[in-house]
Amino acid sequence: MAERYDVVVIGAGPGGYVAAIRAAQLGLSIACVEDRGSLGGTCLNIGCIPSKALLQSSERLVEAQSVLAEHGVRIGEVALDLATMMARKDRVVGTLTRGVEFLFRKHKVDWLRGRGRIAAPGRVVVDGADGAAREVAARSIVIATGSESVPLPGLDIDEQTVLSSTGALALDHVPQRLAVVGGGYIGLELGSVWRRLGSQVTVVEILDRIVPTMDRELGRALQRVLTRSGIAFKLATRVIGARREGDGLVLDLEGAARESLAADAVLVAIGRRPYTQGLGLEAAGVARDNQGRITVDDGFATNVPGIYAIGDVIRGPMLAHKAEEEGIALAEQLAGQQTRVDYDAIPSVVYTWPEVASVGSSEEELQAAGIAYRTGKFPFTANPRARTNGDTEGFVKILAEEGSDRVLGVHIIGPDAGTLIAEAVLAKEFGASAEDIARTCHAHPTLNEAVKEAALAVAGRAIHI
Amino acid sequence: MATEIKVPNLGESVTEATVARWLKRPGETVARDEPLAELETDKATLELPAPAAGVLSEILAPEGAEVPIGAVLGRIAEGAAPAAPEAPHPAAPEARVPTSPRLRGEGRGEGRQATEADLLARSGPAVRKLVADSGLDIAAIPPSGPGGRVSKADVLTALARPEPAPAPAAEAPIEAPPVEKPPAEREVRVRMTRLRRRIAERLKAAQNTAAMLTTFNEIDMSAAVALRERWRAPFEQKHGVRLGFMSLFVKAAIVALQELPALNAEIDGEDIVYRNHYDIGVAVGAGEGLVVPVVRDADRLSFAEIERTIGEFARKAREGKLSIAELSGGTFTISNGGVYGSLLSTPILNPPQSGILGMHKIERRPVAVGDKVEIRPMMYVALSYDHRLVDGREAVTFLVRVKECIEDPARILFDI
Numbered sequence: 040m041a042e043r044y045d046v047v048v049i050g051a052g053p054g055g056y057v058a059a060i061r062a063a064q065l066g067l068s069i070a071c072v073e074d075r076g077s078l079g080g081t082c083l084n085i086g087c088i089p090s091k092a093l094l095q096s097s098e099r100l101v102e103a104q105s106v107l108a109e110h111g112v113r114i115g116e117v118a119l120d121l122a123t124m125m126a127r128k129d130r131v132v133g134t135l136t137r138g139v140e141f142l143f144r145k146h147k148v149d150w151l152r153g154r155g156r157i158a159a160p161g162r163v164v165v166d167g168a169d170g171a172a173r174e175v176a177a178r179s180i181v182i183a184t185g186s187e188s189v190p191l192p193g194l195d196i197d198e199q200t201v202l203s204s205t206g207a208l209a210l211d212h213v214p215q216r217l218a219v220v221g222g223g224y225i226g227l228e229l230g231s232v233w234r235r236l237g238s239q240v241t242v243v244e245i246l247d248r249i250v251p252t253m254d255r256e257l258g259r260a261l262q263r264v265l266t267r268s269g270i271a272f273k274l275a276t277r278v279i280g281a282r283r284e285g286d287g288l289v290l291d292l293e294g295a296a297r298e299s300l301a302a303d304a305v306l307v308a309i310g311r312r313p314y315t316q317g318l319g320l321e322a323a324g325v326a327r328d329n330q331g332r333i334t335v336d337d338g339f340a341t342n343v344p345g346i347y348a349i350g351d352v353i354r355g356p357m358l359a360h361k362a363e364e365e366g367i368a369l370a371e372q373l374a375g376q377q378t379r380v381d382y383d384a385i386p387s388v389v390y391t392w393p394e395v396a397s398v399g400s401s402e403e404e405l406q407a408a409g410i411a412y413r414t415g416k417f418p419f420t421a422n423p424r425a426r427t428n429g430d431t432e433g434f435v436k437i438l439a440e441e442g443s444d445r446v447l448g449v450h451i452i453g454p455d456a457g458t459l460i461a462e463a464v465l466a467k468e469f470g471a472s473a474e475d476i477a478r479t480c481h482a483h484p485t486l487n488e489a490v491k492e493a494a495l496a497v498a499g500r501a502i503h504i
Numbered sequence: 505m506a507t508e509i510k511v512p513n514l515g516e517s518v519t520e521a522t523v524a525r526w527l528k529r530p531g532e533t534v535a536r537d538e539p540l541a542e543l544e545t546d547k548a549t550l551e552l553p554a555p556a557a558g559v560l561s562e563i564l565a566p567e568g569a570e571v572p573i574g575a576v577l578g579r580i581a582e583g584a585a586p587a588a589p590e591a592p593h594p595a596a597p598e599a600r601v602p603t604s605p606r607l608r609g610e611g612r613g614e615g616r617q618a619t620e621a622d623l624l625a626r627s628g629p630a631v632r633k634l635v636a637d638s639g640l641d642i643a644a645i646p647p648s649g650p651g652g653r654v655s656k657a658d659v660l661t662a663l664a665r666p667e668p669a670p671a672p673a674a675e676a677p678i679e680a681p682p683v684e685k686p687p688a689e690r691e692v693r694v695r696m697t698r699l700r701r702r703i704a705e706r707l708k709a710a711q712n713t714a715a716m717l718t719t720f721n722e723i724d725m726s727a728a729v730a731l732r733e734r735w736r737a738p739f740e741q742k743h744g745v746r747l748g749f750m751s752l753f754v755k756a757a758i759v760a761l762q763e764l765p766a767l768n769a770e771i772d773g774e775d776i777v778y779r780n781h782y783d784i785g786v787a788v789g790a791g792e793g794l795v796v797p798v799v800r801d802a803d804r805l806s807f808a809e810i811e812r813t814i815g816e817f818a819r820k821a822r823e824g825k826l827s828i829a830e831l832s833g834g835t836f837t838i839s840n841g842g843v844y845g846s847l848l849s850t851p852i853l854n855p856p857q858s859g860i861l862g863m864h865k866i867e868r869r870p871v872a873v874g875d876k877v878e879i880r881p882m883m884y885v886a887l888s889y890d891h892r893l894v895d896g897r898e899a900v901t902f903l904v905r906v907k908e909c910i911e912d913p914a915r916i917l918f919d920i
Contacts (some may be wrong), residue, residue, distance in 0.1 A: 375691070376633070376637055377633060377636035377637045377693075378633055378636075379632070379633075379636070381629065381632075468628055468629050469626060469627070469628045469653070470622070470625040470626035470627075471626075472651075475650070475651075
């Protein structure tokens with residue numbers, strides 16, 4: 040007799056593990072299938088967390104090299120110890136993934152080690168690493184298998200010279216020349232890491248702008264800052280060929296003109312795609328769209344009763360926090376509650392320096408939709424705390440509906456933008472007006488005051504500019 | 505010189521409106537074009553602007569009243585406010601709506617949906633989820649947050665209020681609720697209709713206000729059944745309407761009410777108002793439920809007139825054409841759970857009335873007649889009454905009188 044669970048989640052990333060814990064809190068019996076030797080999925084193991092660890096460490100290096108002296112802190116010779124930096128990153132990852140294991144034990148979530156496969160609605164087979172297979176019964180099956188890097192034809196990932204994000208997080212040396220294919224947040228963050236650690240970095244992007252899903256003005260501002268930090272950009276340029284030359288590679292590019300780009304390593308970061316291989320979706324009859332995403336309704340139900348999907352395998356931005364919200368909502372729905380996810384209030388953040396963060400509509404989206412709006416902008420150069428910190432790059436931009444003054448979009452580039460965006464997300468959740476933010480007292484001196492000033496600027500009454 | 509406030513033309517195919525809410529009270533000063541009242545039509549809720557500046561001197565159509573296009577709703581007097589006269593008589597219990605924005609835009613049209621969506625959007629994720637989980641109408645929750653936002657505490661307070669009373673045996677007009685969402689996995693959630701919400705409020709108000717008590721008796725229906733069997737055909741031939749038991753019960757009730765006036769009375773503040781007219785609400789089947797239209801001055805009507813009136817009500821009820829005026833203002837109510845097979849139930853008062861007679865199913869049962877057991881068509885009857893103004897003796901006597909009259913209908917004829 041197979042073990043029976045109320046819910047079996049396949050995949051222990053931010054969507055899957057959060058869904059599992061929430062379902063357990065609600066009294067459902069639950070198991071989570073995960074093949075990787077640790078929990079937390081791409082995010083904790085080879086995504087958000089290790090990249091942020093390296094971003095932080097490499098920023099420290101830049102600080103020691105060129106910032107501290109300005110503050111009157113004199114230090115001796117500064118040197119990079121890459122092995123120690125990587126070891127620290129691995130420790131951070133290990134601590135956090137073990138934290139998820141602890142949370143599973145605490146909430147009595149069974150971790151079924153192995154690859155999950157849907158045998159039929161209500162039945163999941165777990166193929167263990169030892170070759171043994173076991174079958175469990177589930178009232179509901181949740182697919183949370185996430186996504187994988189999209190490969191670039193002609194550039195086979197070897198994680199030595201041709202890297203995916205996974206390899207770019209674990210290099211044992213600093214490549215002299217790093218080509219980054221893809222100007223999205225992954226390419227820019229990892230490109231920033233290696234630029235700071237000493238690589239010459241060139242970003243090749245097929246579109247005419249970086250971070251193409253964000254407000255255009257943010258992309259332009261970010262490109263300016265990154266260019267100043269030493270990253271080269273080749274926009275509206277595609278990779279049409281690649282060949283090995285010595286220890287490195289030469290990429291053939293086609294942009295305004297044809298050219299070639301020599302690199303010691305190439306990071307392929309052109310996007311991610313749903314990871315559903317070997318799940319048995321065809322056999323179970325689970326429908327997918329033309330981009331390979333599992334088709335779900337508002338309640339994350341697939342076309343097959345009893346099978347649900349959340350996170351990167353379904354529509355919407357591929358973001359850990361989006362998957363977490365979906366995991367919570369689905370778990371609560373399975374327990375009979377009425378939770379919904381407000382997709383208009385999901386922030387997105389690029390953890391470069393300065394950071395870039397957005398929530399809601401961009402100016403281009405509002406213009407395309409024909410929505411009249413007012414803009415309030417405030418630069419960090421006019422923010423006292425940014426001055427004292429010496430981080431005055433960037434601005435806050437608030438877009439509010441003409442008439443109602445409701446906040447439609449908030450776009451920040453600047454120090455700690457990823458943290459500053461939180462109050463804008465809260466404002467979105469409460470349908471706040473720009474004036475609501477402007478009339479909320481903000482502590483002085485803080486970076487958040489720039490958000491308040493931008494809200495004041497919507498009404499043309501910013502104080503400090 | 506007073507200016508009349510009239511129901512304006514509300515658009516094609518709209519012939520009448522309901523006064524949803526007065527935004528001004530008699531004695532209040534109004535500016536020209538200032539919203540005076542909210543009118544509700546099948547399509548939307550509209551604000552009625554003041555036709556002139558002055559003082560709202562008179563309200564002729566209370567909240568809830570159905571008014572045709574062109575009807576006079578009230579008057580605006582010129583000049584400054586006189587000493588604010590109290591409304592002489594509260595029109596209906598539901599007139600005491602809270603003066604919160606909760607009724608704003610309460611219509612079935614797009615305006616209401618937009619308002620609701622807006623309120624949900626502005627009230628935050630916790631409130632959105634609580635409202636979705638509980639099925640509450642966010643527009644009906646008094647808001648405490650800035651800008652009219654509903655806070656989580658507001659929803660929790662609304663949830664902590666007592667549940668609406670269950671539908672009484674036989675007086676709840678039921679309107680088929682529109683299903684707004686596809687059925688969820690384990691439950692289906694539909695919004696209460698406006699009518700349903702008002703019923704819920706009124707029934708609960710009755711329970712909260714009155715000292716409600718029910719007394720029972722049983723009636724041997726042999727004589728009434730025999731009478732009906734005997735006269736059914738000629739009656740129908742002459743009057744063109746079926747002879748039912750309802751006219752008999754209406755007449756019996758009036759005989760009893762005339763003897764026990766407390767049951768045809770109501771409490772108004774410190775006073776008791778005894779009514780010398782007998783407007784009897786009667787249960788009439790209407791599709792999925794019962795409605796209770798009022799037979800006015802039933803004491804002056806013949807059996808045939810009562811049956812004809814009830815027949816007319818039944819037809820209108822089936823067609824959904826009963827007006828609010830026809831459904832309100834009775835002095836006593838007769839409900840009939842027997843239609844659906846109820847053997848015994850305790851009806852809920854129809855406020856501000858002080859009594860309601862519940863008829864039930866006729867069932868052939870063995871009863872002791874003299875020293876023998878006989879099978880007789882028996883009906884249990886119940887009288888719920890407001891003990892604040894009706895004594896137990898009066899209530900019991902009332903039921904006994906009804907019983908006597910039905911068991912020997914000649915008593916009605918001779919007033920014995």
